[in-house]
Amino acid sequence: GAGVSQSPSNKVTEKGKDVELRCDPISGHTALYWYRQSLGQGLEFLIYFQGNSAPDKSGLPSDRFSAERTGGSVSTLTIQRTQQEDSAVYLCASSAGRGNTIYFGEGSWLTVV
Amino acid sequence: GQNIDQPTEMTATEGAIVQINCTYQTSGFNGLFWYQQHAGEAPTFLSYNVLDGLEEKGRFSSFLSRSKGYSYLLLKELQMKDSASYLCAGVLRSNDYKLSFGAGTTVTVRA
Numbered sequence: 001g002a003g004v005s006q007s008p009s010n011k012v013t014e015k016g017k018d019v020e021l022r023c024d025p026i027s028g029h030t031a032l033y034w035y036r037q038s039l040g041q042g043l044e045f046l047i048y049f050q051g052n053s054a055p056d057k058s059g060l061p062s063d064r065f066s067a068e069r070t071g072g073s074v075s076t077l078t079i080q081r082t083q084q085e086d087s088a089v090y091l092c093a094s095s096a097g098r099g100n101t102i103y104f105g106e107g108s109w110l111t112v113v
Numbered sequence: 114g115q116n117i118d119q120p121t122e123m124t125a126t127e128g129a130i131v132q133i134n135c136t137y138q139t140s141g142f143n144g145l146f147w148y149q150q151h152a153g154e155a156p157t158f159l160s161y162n163v164l165d166g167l168e169e170k171g172r173f174s175s176f177l178s179r180s181k182g183y184s185y186l187l188l189k190e191l192q193m194k195d196s197a198s199y200l201c202a203g204v205l206r207s208n209d210y211k212l213s214f215g216a217g218t219t220v221t222v223r224a
Contacts, residue, residue, distance in 0.1 A: 033211075042216040043156070043200065056211060091155055099144060099204060102212060104155040 002026075004105035006092050012111045013082055021077040021108045025094030032075050033095075033102060034059075034067060038088040046090075049075060050098075082112045117215035119201050124221045131188050133218045135201035139182040144204040146212060147175050147186045151197045159186070159199075188220070196222045 005024040013019050025032050034046040045059040049069045060066070064082075069075040079086055089109045093102040118136045125131040137145070144163040148156035160168055162177035162184060174187040188195055198219050202212040 035214075043202075043212075043214040045211055045213070048211055101146070101158050101161055103158060104148075106155045 004092055004094050004103055006090075006105040006108050008108055009106060010109045010111075012113060015084060015112055016081055018078065018080045019082055019110065021079075021090050021092075021110070023075045023077070023092030023094075023105060025073065025075070025092070026103060028096070029094035029103075030072065030097055031095045031100070031102075032069060033093045034075070034077050035091045035093065035104075036061075036088045037091060037107075043091065046077070079110075082110075084112045086110060087112045117201055117203050117213055119199075119215040119218045121216070122219040122221070124223060125191055127191055127193060127222055127224050129191050131191060131220060133186045133188075133199050133201075133220070135184045135186070135215060137182050137184075137201075137203045139179065141205045142179060142182070142203060145175075145177055145184045146202040146204070147184075148200040148202065149197050150200060150217065156200055191222045193222050193224070196220060 007022045032049040035043045036046055037043050047054055047060055047067050048056045051072045052069050064080045067077045089107040091104050091107045093104045095102040116138050123131055146161050147159040149159050150156040160175040162175050165177055165179055167174055167176045172189045177184045198217040200217045201215040
């Protein structure tokens with residue numbers, strides 16, 4: 001597509017429920033990234049994909065977080081047993097490859113109540 | 114890790130010039146990005162410097178000195194719509210797919 005597309009744009013969920021966030025990168029972009037940004041804070045790296053593999057998962061904050069990418073395109077970030085501290089905007093970005101400019105989606109705003 | 118430091122906030126007058134500085138650890142450095150982020154929106158790409166010097170794009174310019182671990186973003190002829198957070202992000206040579214972001218500089222443009 002023309003830009004990075006994320007869904008849902010907004011999600012309110014109850015503590016303890018699981019959520020799935022979807023990212024559709026720019027067509028042809030092999031690299032895909034997930035970042036998290038809490039209110040008033042900087043961007044926190046979560047995970048990076050090159051194709052379908054994730055060479056760096058070091059940013060995932062706990063084992064409740066997981067991500068996958070299929071067909072070298074769409075990625076899903078899953079948060080199990082959500083906690084209130086998971087409330088943040090989850091930003092997906094893609095690029096043509098290592099070291100290239102990354103372009104962000106509009107984000108999925110998650111609120112855990 | 115890659116420590117990216119930039120001022121927390123700056124205020125300037127419409128029509129003026131503002132310079133946002135960014136410093137980083139030079140070890141393994143492979144490039145520096147600047148992004149603009151309006152409140153409640155996703156970051157948008159402004160510039161990418163990988164070589165020393167000044168890159169100019171209209172009202173915005175970005176400068177890099179690799180030996181000093183220093184960059185700045187220069188905003189000229191400030192407009193009210195330039196009020197936003199400006200994020201500096203470094204790329205590590207050994208890890209060149211991962212951008213490490215600074216906390217951002219909030220610029221407020223006053224009439």
